[in-house]
Amino acid sequence: MAGLRTTASEPIACASAPLEAEEARLLLRALADPIRLQVIEALGGGERCVCDLTADLGLAQSKLSFHLKVLKETGLLADRQSGRWVYYRLQPDALERLRAWLATLAASCTAPAEPCG
Secondary structure: OOOOOOOOOOOOOOOOOOOOHHHHHHHHHHHHOHHHHHHHHHHHHOOEEHHHHHHHHOOOHHHHHHHHHHHHHOOOEEEEEEOOEEEEEEOHHHHHHHHHHHHHHHHHOOOOOOOOO
């Protein structure tokens, strides 16, 4: 998905900064795809080998690789290589920053409108 990264080398999520609205949009867009959401759910129990994800999700490796790349570019996933296998895991900080952004919306969404003058 084009446009999900701000630079070619750095993921959107940054551990110390609060999530900006544009970053939230990009994370939510990445999560909106049903396959990518399945990947996130599959990784909810911890790190997984790409071979296991391919089998569990019933996807061709090329299709899964595309979705893993998108999620990694947004900062939602991290990976590590061990021998010929690549292992993926969720980035809890990115999920926490998105949760905090949504919590801020939830906390203020019940405010009544100002009277029209």
